[in-house]
Amino acid sequence: MRATIERATLLKGLGHVHSVVERRNTIPILSNVLIEADEDGGIRLMATDLDLQINERVEANVADPGATTVSAHTLFDIVRKLPEGSQVELIAAENRMQVNAGRARFTLATLPRDDFPVIAEGELPTRFELPAATLKQIIDKTRFAISTEETRYYLNGIYIHVSDEAQPVLKAAATDGHRLARVTVPRPDGAQGMPGVIIPRKCVGELRKLLDEVDGTVQVSLSDTKVRFDLGSAVLTSKLIDGTFPDYSRVIPTANDKLLKLDPRAFEEGVDRVSTIASERTRAVKMALDRDKITLSVTSPENGTAAEEISGDYAADSFEIGFNARYLLDILNQIEGDSVEVHLADAAAPTLLRENDKAPALYVLMPMRV
Template identity: 80%
Template sequence: MKATIERATLLKSLGHVQSVVERRNTIPILSNVLLEASADGTLKLMATDLDLQVVESVPVTVDQPGAITVSAHTLFDIVRKLPEGSQVSLSAADGKMLIVAGRARFNLQTLPRDDFPMIAEGDLPTSFELPAETLKQIIDKTRFAISTEETRYYLNGIFFHVADDVLKAAATDGHRLARVTVAKPEGAEGMPDVIVPRKCVGELRKLLDEVDGSVQVSLSSTKIRFGLGTAVLTSKLIDGTFPDYNRVIPTANDKLLKIDPTSFMQGVDRVATIASEKTRAVKMALDRDKITLSVTSPENGTAAEEVPGEYTSPGFEIGFNARYLMDILGQIDGDLVEVHLADAAAPTLIRENDKAPALYVLMPMRV
């Protein structure tokens, strides 16, 4: 294999694929990126961790077609440090790869292409397009609620399903729930319910920053593929059943607080400064148009702040985990948020308004 490519192009593509590669691998080939130069002038870069695979195709000058695998992180670090604007020559022969750029020369160990594992996609019967902006919004408004508990593996991702003729995406860790509803794309009829893993969500979000138009989504009940311009991301799906989250979305919370999310979030952040690391508990006392946030910490002392808000129901007190509350408030785009409450022990519903695509449920804490 012999090809020449501009440094910036190579660096950008390596940046996309190398982040899939785990730093510590028991299987040596999984530390490598596959480089495949074709006679038609494209270089295909591919990396995988056996659950997730990214392939990117870029234009290059190909002198000799061929394919080889080389350490992904090493190659990325080399290209990163090469002079800007330089042309990089890649040539592979006899188990080595020579990289030349300007006066710099590197000779790297390689492994044969035939050993490189590929994710067999199989048949992906459901296929539709989603605007990149819509997919970004879905991820940004739900992924903070994905569980990191490995024992509850079926919560370690975003759950996508079609219901009531719309596409819904939900994530929960048992303490909070985030759900976004978007118009059902054409072709999503009969789509299986799928859970997209956390790592795939993270890689997808990075790649979406460089996509302007639409993303082609194809899936079956076990795999999903995203077509993102020059890159294709394929991932296995989580094999599990997502809980029926509709049961925890309250419908009869009759106490309504309307408040500016920014000042609310800043108030929570300030009083939480002294909250104990373990519980992060903040107490909210509601009175007619007066909301008092307070924290009592045995080791640090007390803090209180009044925040303006519109509230006309009977007063009561409720406690929340400050970080969870701030995560949700940080997703509200408008200048007013509705907090629907029932009592100190019932789940609380938070949303911009009843027309907003996103809604959040937060479980209270005893304080």
């Protein structure tokens, strides 16, 4: 194999694929990126961890077609440090690959292309397109609530499913048992009858990075075990989480009768300020609600106390409720409008937060004892 490629083009492609590769691998080939140069004047870069695979095509000047695999992180670091604007020559032969650019010469060990594992997609009967902006919105407004608890593996991703309500919709939800985030968007053509699927956390993270460079639409193809995202020059394929997502609709409160309306920025800044003294272990912030006045307070045995009053629109009975400050800030960070509705019942019941009843996103937060 022999090909010449512009540094910026190679760096961008490797930047996309190398992050899929785990730093530590018991199987040596999984540390490598597959580089395949074809006669059509392009190079295919591919990396996998056996659950997630990324495949990207970049433009190159190919003298001799061929394929090899080489350490993904080493090659990425080399290309990153090469001078800007340089032409990178890749030459592979006899279990070695030469990387030449200007006066720099590198010789890297390779492993055979035939040993490189490829995820077999199988049939992907459900196909639909989503605007990249919609997919970004779905990810940004839900992924902070994905659980990191490996024992509850079925919560380690975003659950996407369709639902027939007044209008057919596509819903995405994530929860870690303490908070729930859900986004509802119009159902795209082709999504009807799709199975409910749980897209793993790592796939969500890689997809979100790739979406920053996509302006148009993304084709989504899926079965009940695999999902593929076509993003122009890049294709991301992932196994789905094999588990049953809980019926989250049962925890979304429908009868919370105490309504508090606030400026989300003032609320966020107030919570952030008083939580400065909260201990790492509890992170609890107390809200004392009175008519049109909310007092935020934190008591820390090690650090002391903090309190701040913020104004809000509240006309129900006075009471106190506590929340994990970090969870509350994560939710407020996603509120884009100039008002947030907090629907409360009592100090022990789940609380609902949303911009308004027309907003695509809603959040449920479990209170804490304070």
